Amino acid sequence: MANKTWLITGTSTGFGRTLATFLAKQSNINLVATARNTKKLAYLNEFDHGQIQKLTLDVTNQQEIKSVVTQAQAKFGTIDVLVNNAGLGYFGTFEESNRDTVKYMFDVNVWGLVDMTRSVLPVMRQQKSGIIINFSSLAGLYSFPTLSFYSGTKYAIEGISEALSKEVTDCNIKVMLVEPSGFRTDWAGRSSDKALPKIADYQQFKQTIIDNAESAHHEPGDPEKAVQIIFDQVVNHTAELPLRLPLGKLSTDTAIDKYTKSLAHFKKLHDLSASADQPE
Ligand SMILES: NC(=O)c1ccc[n+]([C@@H]2O[C@H](COP(=O)([O-])OP(=O)(O)OC[C@H]3O[C@@H](n4cnc5c(N)ncnc54)[C@H](OP(=O)(O)O)[C@@H]3O)[C@@H](O)[C@H]2O)c1
Numbered sequence: 001m002a003n004k005t006w007l008i009t010g011t012s013t014g015f016g017r018t019l020a021t022f023l024a025k026q027s028n029i030n031l032v033a034t035a036r037n038t039k040k041l042a043y044l045n046e047f048d049h050g051q052i053q054k055l056t057l058d059v060t061n062q063q064e065i066k067s068v069v070t071q072a073q074a075k076f077g078t079i080d081v082l083v084n085n086a087g088l089g090y091f092g093t094f095e096e097s098n099r100d101t102v103k104y105m106f107d108v109n110v111w112g113l114v115d116m117t118r119s120v121l122p123v124m125r126q127q128k129s130g131i132i133i134n135f136s137s138l139a140g141l142y143s144f145p146t147l148s149f150y151s152g153t154k155y156a157i158e159g160i161s162e163a164l165s166k167e168v169t170d171c172n173i174k175v176m177l178v179e180p181s182g183f184r185t186d187w188a189g190r191s192s193d194k195a196l197p198k199i200a201d202y203q204q205f206k207q208t209i210i211d212n213a214e215s216a217h218h219e220p221g222d223p224e225k226a227v228q229i230i231f232d233q234v235v236n237h238t239a240e241l242p243l244r245l246p247l248g249k250l251s252t253d254t255a256i257d258k259y260t261k262s263l264a265h266f267k268k269l270h271d272l273s274a275s276a277d278q279p280e
Helices: 014-024 038-047 062-076 097-127 148-167 200-214 224-237 249-268 270-274
Strands: 002-008 031-034 052-056 081-084 089-092 130-135 175-181 192-194 246-247
Touching: 002 014, 002 192, 002 246, 014 031, 014 038, 014 089, 014 224, 031 062, 038 052, 038 130, 052 062, 062 097, 062 200, 062 246, 081 097, 081 148, 089 148, 089 200, 089 246, 130 224, 175 192, 175 224, 175 249, 224 246, 246 249, 249 270
Parallel strands: 002 031, 002 081, 031 052, 081 130, 089 192, 130 175, 175 246
Antiparallel strands: none
């Protein structure tokens, strides 16, 4: 059987690096590992037997996106799995968040993922197969104070991915959203800007932001276990690949609690909501 080609964004640290390392150890996989700075991919050198391609990619750079897709296709012929992993965080209250920083986070988390996916889709449609893995978050299911805009990026990709998955079903392309709770990566530390509240009314959230920053690299989630679960879903459960894959106890518990309460809420409002329609 031909090798499957995986293309991953943001493989310098965290989930991306852990997944790239895991895939580099598999004999039947071609790996396109991308990063803003490919010097950060030296960790892959020990595994390289000609099946690894290391490419420069800032997901906000359209030229680099096009170039990566062209080079990956030229080297390996196919792109079977696209992993949109690159992402940033931002902690701050809604009112005090820095507009430019937040807009840049949308450029990376939403438009980077969109542009990558749009560039790879023609390849996958031509192949009549493909899997797109989009890194969402528990924050894409549930919106916490001080994470309004980060959640905004993840809710955006949840909505985009859900419709996309329906549009590409007949092309034999599947989409999976990964929704982790806290995992030990660089996300809560260097990858998330923090705006401590200055307004007196929001002082209660100062400690929330400090606690989150201090939790960096002490989170309960283990990226190696996450990567094994993702790989197993893609390789062994392809036919029934879930659209949503919560990872970590907090993520799955929060999702169940939220949807249980939501179900009761929407049932309670059912007749009132339906009464807004024109009479048939
Ligand atoms: N860790 C968690 O608790 C958690 C929970 C839920 C969701 N997530 C999501 O998981 C994904 C991966 O994050 P992580 O946890 O592994 O954090 P991480 O260790 O900080 O990794 C983030 C990666 O994104 C890359 N990146 C940032 N901006 C980029 C850009 N413009 N172009 C290309 N790459 C860029 C970083 O590259 P540089 O080295 O160049 O900065 C780095 O490789 C993100 O989408 C994040 O939102 C994480």
